[in-house]
Amino acid sequence: MNDILDRLFSFENYGELLGLVQNSIMAAAILGIVGGLIGVFVMQRDMAFAVHGISELSFAGAAGALLIGANVVAGSLVGSLLAAVLIGVLGSRARDRNSIIGVLMPFGLGLGILFLALYPGRSANRFGLLTGQIISVDIAQLGVLIVISIVVLVALLVVWRPLSFDSLDPEVAAARGVPSRALSLGFMVLLGLTVAVSVQIIGSLLVLALLVTPAAAALRVSSSPVLVPVLSMAFGFVSAVGGILLAIGGSLPISPYITTISFAIYLACRLLGWRRTAARRIQA
Amino acid sequence: MDDRERLRHHRGAAMTAVLEIAGGALAFGDRTLWSGLDLAIQPGEFVAVLGPNGSGKTSLLKAILGQQPLTSGSVRLAGAPVRRGDRRVGYIPQQKLLPAGTPMRGRDLVTFGVNGHRFGLPVSRAVDRQRVDGLLEDVGATGFASRPVGTLSGGEQQRLRVGQALAGDPVLLLCDEPLLSLDLAHQRGVSELIDRRRRTHDTAVVFVTHDVNPVLDVVDRILYLAGGGFRTGTPDEVLRSDVLTELYGTPVDVLRVHGRVIVAGVPDGHEHHDHDHEVHE
Numbered sequence: 001m002n003d004i005l006d007r008l009f010s011f012e013n014y015g016e017l018l019g020l021v022q023n024s025i026m027a028a029a030i031l032g033i034v035g036g037l038i039g040v041f042v043m044q045r046d047m048a049f050a051v052h053g054i055s056e057l058s059f060a061g062a063a064g065a066l067l068i069g070a071n072v073v074a075g076s077l078v079g080s081l082l083a084a085v086l087i088g089v090l091g092s093r094a095r096d097r098n099s100i101i102g103v104l105m106p107f108g109l110g111l112g113i114l115f116l117a118l119y120p121g122r123s124a125n126r127f128g129l130l131t132g133q134i135i136s137v138d139i140a141q142l143g144v145l146i147v148i149s150i151v152v153l154v155a156l157l158v159v160w161r162p163l164s165f166d167s168l169d170p171e172v173a174a175a176r177g178v179p180s181r182a183l184s185l186g187f188m189v190l191l192g193l194t195v196a197v198s199v200q201i202i203g204s205l206l207v208l209a210l211l212v213t214p215a216a217a218a219l220r221v222s223s224s225p226v227l228v229p230v231l232s233m234a235f236g237f238v239s240a241v242g243g244i245l246l247a248i249g250g251s252l253p254i255s256p257y258i259t260t261i262s263f264a265i266y267l268a269c270r271l272l273g274w275r276r277t278a279a280r281r282i283q284a
Numbered sequence: 285m286d287d288r289e290r291l292r293h294h295r296g297a298a299m300t301a302v303l304e305i306a307g308g309a310l311a312f313g314d315r316t317l318w319s320g321l322d323l324a325i326q327p328g329e330f331v332a333v334l335g336p337n338g339s340g341k342t343s344l345l346k347a348i349l350g351q352q353p354l355t356s357g358s359v360r361l362a363g364a365p366v367r368r369g370d371r372r373v374g375y376i377p378q379q380k381l382l383p384a385g386t387p388m389r390g391r392d393l394v395t396f397g398v399n400g401h402r403f404g405l406p407v408s409r410a411v412d413r414q415r416v417d418g419l420l421e422d423v424g425a426t427g428f429a430s431r432p433v434g435t436l437s438g439g440e441q442q443r444l445r446v447g448q449a450l451a452g453d454p455v456l457l458l459c460d461e462p463l464l465s466l467d468l469a470h471q472r473g474v475s476e477l478i479d480r481r482r483r484t485h486d487t488a489v490v491f492v493t494h495d496v497n498p499v500l501d502v503v504d505r506i507l508y509l510a511g512g513g514f515r516t517g518t519p520d521e522v523l524r525s526d527v528l529t530e531l532y533g534t535p536v537d538v539l540r541v542h543g544r545v546i547v548a549g550v551p552d553g554h555e556h557h558d559h560d561h562e563v564h565e
Contacts, residue, residue, distance in 0.1 A: 040387065158403055165400035168388065171377050172448070175349050175458075177369025177401045219385045223432035228387040 010249035017248045023142045024134045028240040028258075030149040031197055032210060036236030037156055038194050039215030040229050041187065044167040046094060048212045050087050050188075053101035054195045057083035057108035059204035062129045063115035072129075073141050077148075077196040083108065084192030088185045112204075132203035132255035134244065145197045152190050152197075163187060164225070201240070202255045209259040210236055217266040220273035235265045301360075302327050302456050302488040303348065308357035310343055316512050317343060321357065323507060323516060327455070327486040330479065330502050332493060335509035336550060341492045344509070345458050348490065349375065362455060369401070374449030374487075376459040376478075379442050379466060384434035391429040393444040394419050397451030415451070423447040423477055439470025446477050457481065459491045463498050471498040496523070497544045510550075523547070 018025075042051055061079020065072045083104060091097025112129070137145070156163075165173040166183050174180045198207040214235035218228045243258030301324040309319035317340030325331055333341050346352035347359055350368040359366045361373065382388075397419070398412050408416075420426045423443045428436055433444070442462060449457060457478060463471045479502040482489050491499060496506070496519070506522040508515045510531050515522050522528075523545050528536040532550065539546045 044387070157405055160406035161396075161400055161402060161404070164388075164406075165396045168382070168386065168393075168396070169377065172375055172445075173396070173400065174351065175369065175373065175375035176397070176452070177371060179369075219387060223385060223387045223389075223434060225387050225389065225392050 007250055007252060009246065012249060014249060021244065021248055023139055024137070025241060025244050027137075027142045027145045027149070027197075028134060028201055028244050029237055030146055030153075031194075031201055032214075032236035032238070032240030033233045034149045034153050034156075034194055034236075035198060035210035035240075036214040036218075036233035037153065037229055038191060039211050039213075039236070040218070040232050041156075041163060041167055042191070042212055043215045043219060044164075045187070047191070048208065049098055049101050050084075050091075051191065051195060051208055051211050053087060053105045053108075054080045054083040054192055055199055055204040055207040056105045056112070058192075058196050058199045059129050060108040060112035060115065062199060062204075063112040063119070066121070066129070067115045067119045071141075073137075073144050073196070073200060076129075076199050077193070079108070080192040080196040080199070081189065084188040084195070085185070088188035092181075092184065128203065129199065130203050130205050131253055132201060132206060132258075134201045134254055137200055141200070145200055148193050148197050152193050155186075155190055159183060159186065202243075202258050206255050206259050209255075209262045210240060213262040213266050214239065217262075217269040220266070220269040221276075235262065239265065300326060302329075302362060303490070304358075304360045304363075305347075306358050306360075308347070308359065309355045310340055310347065310352070311355045316355075318509055318512065318514050319356075321514060325456075325488045325490065327488055328482050329504050330482055330489045330491065330499070331505045331507055332491045332496055332499060332503045333507045333509065334493065334496055335514075337494075339509040339511075341509060342460060345375075345460055345490070345492060348456075348458060349373065371401075371452040372455045374452060374454030374457045376442075376445050376449045376457065376462045378461045379438050379445075379464050381438055382433045382436075382441060384432075386432065386434045388433045389430050390425060390433055390436060390440070390444050391416055391420060393433055393441070394425070394429075394447040394451065397448030419447040419451055420444075422450065424473075437470070439466050439473060442466060442470065442474050443477065446474060446481075450481060453485075454487055457487050457489045459489065459493075461493055462491075463493065463495075468498075475499050475502065500543075500545060519545070 042048060058076045058080035061082070062072050062076035065075020086104065087097060087100055091100045162173065162178045163183055165176070166178050166180050170180050194211065195207055198210055202210060215228070215232040217235050218231035222228050222231060239258050239262035242261045243254055247254040247257040303323070303325040305321050305323040308321035310317045311319070333344060335341050343352055347354055348366060350366040350370065361370060394416050395408060395412065398415050399408060420429045423446050425440065425443045425447055428440055433441060445462070459478065463474060466474065475498055478489055478491070481487050493499065496503065500519060503519055505516060506519055508522050508528070508531065511533055513531055515527055515531055523538050525536060525538045528538055528547065534551050535549055537548045539548060
């Protein structure tokens with residue numbers, strides 16, 4: 001038992017390690033914030049499944065890049081942008097969208113597995129794409145991830161109002177002059193970018209933990225248009241950074257720490273939300 | 285429509301019509317929804333669009349919104365061809381209940397009408413906030429404006445949608461079944477809001493509905509679409525057994541019971557067929 005605990009949480013030479021992973025922490029922090037923010041729209045536009053679909057194609061792209069010796073982040077970007085645009089163009093209706101994602105996802109995952117099987121390098125790298133490898137991402141690539149995240153963050157703020165309008169009521173928004181179609185596609189591109197970054201940090205299988213769980217948790221405890229995104233960003237930040245801080249001492253992958261924190265926050269919010277409605281019911 | 289009436293409409297159209305449809309036709313494939321549609325709507329006029337499912341009511345609204353090109357003919361708003369996203373048109377959609385978890389308060393729905401189309405940092409200006417306060421007051425929604433929209437009743441949500449549609453100070457209000465699934469009190473409340481607006485601001489109203497009764501007292505004219513054709517005129521001119529029998533091409537009875545109009549004998553096929561066309565873009 002103690003043995004397992006030691007492997008789970010170890011804080012030897014903590015300060016030194018912290019210095020080494022500074023950049024990773026920064027990337028995770030920004031991704032946590034961006035993921036929390038975009039998650040609010042993912043929830044409102046009912047796109048959790050799309051996030052998962054995009055991440056599998058992103059994985060295929062990254063694996064392909066690994067195989068041919070290209071830049072993994074670039075491969076991952078190509079895969080996820082391709083998937084995002086495909087889903088955006090072909091699946092403007094929810095039902096079409098789900099079937100397209102259902103078709104794309106196993107294809108992407110299969111392709112990725114094939115590329116990894118062909119790849120002669122170390123096996124740790126292989127699983128990294130599926131389950132996260134932030135510590136092994138080099139500094140130049142971390143810089144790219146951070147820049148992409150900041151671009152997404154700024155773009156989201158600029159389109160915030162029309163995108164919220166379009167998410168709530170696309171028909172009325174279109175009648176009011178909101179360029180619905182362009183906005184939906186633009187959103188898919190931003191989502192694709194965010195997913196590509198997430199794949200590098202927590203792995204394609206676990207992307208939802210940063211792009212959906214924080215927003216889902218925030219929506220459990222608030223319906224304020226200001227508080228929901230703020231809480232969601234805070235939850236994403238705490239999950240991503242907290243996960244790394246807990247994990248760096250040990251030799252285990254980081255992702256389970258991130259997903260567990262994110263899930264714990266969700267559980268707590270659900271409980272809180274449930275107690276609130278119960279209290280309201282008693283009052284009424 | 286006889287020649288004299290058509291002439292009168294055309295003359296009126298030349299001067300002041302808010303909305304003018306001339307020789308309008310809409311067909312999907314080989315199915316013609318309507319053709320030869322001439323309609324000029326004056327400021328402050330309340331026109332109800334009736335007809336069975338699939339008769340092209342919603343498509344007509346989409347044409348007026350500039351989202352559905354006509355097969356032939358033209359649609360003009362205040363003299364110029366309609367275009368997408370014209371802020372002079374207010375649009376009230378079918379009532380569909382917003383889900384409980386929606387992260388919006390009542391007033392946010394109205395705020396979208398004021399600045400929802402604007403890009404830029406999502407911070408509302410003071411002048412916008414004042415405008416929203418005024419609109420909320422106008423539609424009697426101040427009392428529930430700060431509650432989450434998901435907790436509001438269908439009638440309350442629909443009041444907010446009216447406020448949202450009025451935000452651009454429209455010259456034309458398009459309403460697509462705005463009373464659907466509201467109870468009687470809310471039906472009356474919402475239709476009174478719309479009626480008051482056109483009386484105080486001379487806003488023309490095009491009101492699509494499957495049931496004319498909730499607005500029968502305020503309707504000036506009816507456009508009845510059915511069987512690939514149409515009839516226009518006052519309720520008394522159109523809602524008659526002989527007129528609708530001719531339009532449907534099959535015996536239809538229009539009954540007046542306690543001031544309510546009941547159209548009986550509309551063939552089943554008219555209610556259901558080609559429903560897809562209604563949602564076709």
